[in-house]
Amino acid sequence: MYRSFKRTMNAAKKPKKIANRISKRCFRNKTTTISAKILVSGGVNKEKHGLNRLPPEVKNIIYKALPLNADRACLALTCKDQAAAYEALKTEKNKKGYDHIVPKRLTEIHRLQLLVRLKVDMPRSHRLCYSCVQFIDIKDPDNAGQWGGSEVRVSGGKATKQAMIEGPRCPLCISAKQLENAKHKDTYKKYLALADKVDLKK
Structure with a gap:
């Protein structure tokens, strides 16, 4: 029974990940904090x-x-x-003395800027997806598949909004984009409804 339950949960993980990408619920943007x-x-x-x-x-x-x-x-x-x-x-509230503007709100671009700088220190088993802006474990079966985008177009540490469009995209983001392009179809609605019913945190 446990094996059957485990197979069911594993089968539900991938649709849930794709649904999160469609709904933009992969992560929260916040300032880097040292414990x-x-x-x-x-x-x-x-x-x-x-x-x-x-x-x-x-x-x-x-x-x-x-x-x-x-x-x-x-x-x-x-x-x-x-x-x-x-x-x-960080305790400085007025941000006086900074040579460059300190953003009041962090965005996906700010997150990408940091992750691009950390790429060289990440293990080979993890690859940066410029679309969902996170490191993807390429050894995880859920993340298996063909990547899209181009490493060449984002060479030199490019981390802009354009880079998020042209840079490497993980198979899950590609699947999410394909579903988004089919929003008018009932399949899209049924897919999201099914995926959102699965809460892996419980």
């Missing part, structure tokens, strides 16, 4: 690094001069010392 547990645990491995030895006010100037939130987050992820400086700057 307090990470900041207080252990020591700083790169304590003698020149960048870490700078006074706090100089570190703040460097962070404020970076063009994007993604750049600030990536610098923060290099070590605990930089993470602490990054988190400390």
Whole structure:
């Protein structure tokens, strides 16, 4: 009975993922946050690094001069010392002193900017989908299939709205797009109704 239940749940996972892409419910955009547990645990491995030895006010100037939130987050992820400086700057409510505008609301583009910078550090089993803006485990059977889009069109770290259209798209996003193109058909409505009935969180 357990095996039968497991097969049923596995069969429902893929339609649910596709339905989430149609409904744009894959994730929530929010500012990168470094856990307090990470900041207080252990020591700083790169304590003698020149960048870490700078006074706090100089570190703040460097962070404020970076063009994007993604750049600030990536610098923060290099070590605990930089993470602490990054988190400390979040307390500034007026954002004065920044060389570049700090967005008040995060969008899919901001998320893509960060993920594009993290691509080189991700394992080969995960590939970035520019459509749903997340790393896809290509070894997962649910994600099997032909990818769309072009890596060449987004070379050089391109992370724009156009890149989301031209960049690599996972098989699930391709399936979701095909269903969206058939909205006038009853199949589309029945598919969403069936997929939304499955709640994998319960």
